[in-house]
Amino acid sequence: SAVISQKPSRDICQRGTSLTIQCQVDSQVTMMFWYRQQPGQSLTLIATANQGSEATYESGFVIDKFPISRPNLTFSTLTVSNMSPEDSSIYLCSVVGPTGFGGYTFGSGTRLTVV
Amino acid sequence: GEDVEQSLFLSVREGDSSVINCTYTDSSSTYLYWYKQEPGAGLQLLTYIFSNMDMKQDQRLTVLLNKKDKHLSLRIADTQTGDSAIYFCAEKGGSQGNLIFGKGTKLSVKP
Numbered sequence: 001s002a003v004i005s006q007k008p009s010r011d012i013c014q015r016g017t018s019l020t021i022q023c024q025v026d027s028q029v030t031m032m033f034w035y036r037q038q039p040g041q042s043l044t045l046i047a048t049a050n051q052g053s054e055a056t057y058e059s060g061f062v063i064d065k066f067p068i069s070r071p072n073l074t075f076s077t078l079t080v081s082n083m084s085p086e087d088s089s090i091y092l093c094s095v096v097g098p099t100g101f102g103g104y105t106f107g108s109g110t111r112l113t114v115v
Numbered sequence: 116g117e118d119v120e121q122s123l124f125l126s127v128r129e130g131d132s133s134v135i136n137c138t139y140t141d142s143s144s145t146y147l148y149w150y151k152q153e154p155g156a157g158l159q160l161l162t163y164i165f166s167n168m169d170m171k172q173d174q175r176l177t178v179l180l181n182k183k184d185k186h187l188s189l190r191i192a193d194t195q196t197g198d199s200a201i202y203f204c205a206e207k208g209g210s211q212g213n214l215i216f217g218k219g220t221k222l223s224v225k226p
Contacts, residue, residue: 001160006157031211031212033211033213033214041218042203042216042217042218042219043158043203043214043216045209045211045213045214048211048212048213056211092157092158094158094213094214096212103148103160103163104148104160104214105160106150106157106158106159106160107157108156108157109156109157109158111155
């Protein structure tokens with residue numbers, strides 16, 4: 001299965017600023033998923049990032065707030081813009097294996113605290 | 116829409132078996148998953164089962180799938196204190212091929 005390196009692992013940010021989270025995969029993958037896990041909650045899909053096209057956002061998430069880049073098949077970034085304390089969460093990226101079947105691998109997560 | 120439900124807490128004694136239950140709604144789900152999340156860590160894939168299987172065993176882990184009732188369970192034999200974590204059930208059912216997660220079951224193992 002793929003190995004994902006996610007950075008930063010944690011950060012404390014001032015409200016109104018932006019943070020960019022990076023995920024690097026050790027193999028080429030078509031789709032990369034970005035999830036948010038609010039404190040004590042489950043994972044919610046933010047968007048799906050495909051290389052060469054605009055990301056597809058889930059209901060309740062917008063590009064202006066969570067811009068995503070996918071410059072190639074091994075890398076993606078998620079930016080959390082104009083942060084407020086409500087954005088304090090764990091953000092995780094995820095990929096599925098090259099066949100599209102089987103297990104989904106997750107990055108180790110970015111624990112974001114907005115003060 | 117798709118929904119995955121699981122109980123929030125389970126407490127067992129070390130050495131006992133743990134059974135974590137999950138129900139899902141999307142009958143077209145092809146794969147169902149169990150993930151483990153330890154405090155402050157990311158998600159670790161424990162196991163997954165294809166929807167045409169009834170059971171899958173992997174060392175101390177046994178997954179049972181009742182497709183008719185849309186019920187999935189994870190049994191951990193000889194539960195150890197290191198098994199204390201949150202366990203998430205998930206189905207591959209999202210419109211983008213993503214996973215839909217339950218809220219997670221917090222397993223506490225008492226010595």
